[in-house]
Amino acid sequence: MTWTEKIPPFLAGVLLANSVPHLGTAVTGRTHLTPIAGSESSPAVNLAWGAANAIGGLTLLRAGSRPGGGAWDRRLIAFELGAAVFSVWMVASEAVLHVNTPAAR
Template identity: 85%
Template structure:
């Protein structure tokens, strides 16, 4: 399988992983960084951003799937790699520059 067929799966993993914290932020009424409204993004903006990431990631997965479904192949590894890379990025961005932590905390 050419690597070009795994790229959408990897991007889908990034988008789906990015979709997870935003609805949680929305439900708790907190702010969280989004490209739409910056670091003070409201719960409504976070809900929209999380939904957009989830829909985009799932659309990429759907576009790369075979008719009739079938078993996962290397696309699953690519999806998981995308999710893992994004997760490591988020851990690093919170541990070092404290992207979502207000000053003084």
């Protein structure tokens, strides 16, 4: 398997990991940074952004799957790595930059 076959599942992992906080924000009625409306993006904007990320991630997963399904191959690792890399990045950037949370007092 070439590395180019691992790019779509990696990006799918990133997109699906990104969808979770936005969908959670929409459900809880909070604000959260999006590229659509900035740092004070409303729950409705977060719902749209989260849904767009989820749809994009699921589309990439489907497009990169083998015909007939079957067991995962090495693409599962690429998918999980994409989700993990994005999650670690968000935890670290939030801890340092406090984009969506106030700094600890």
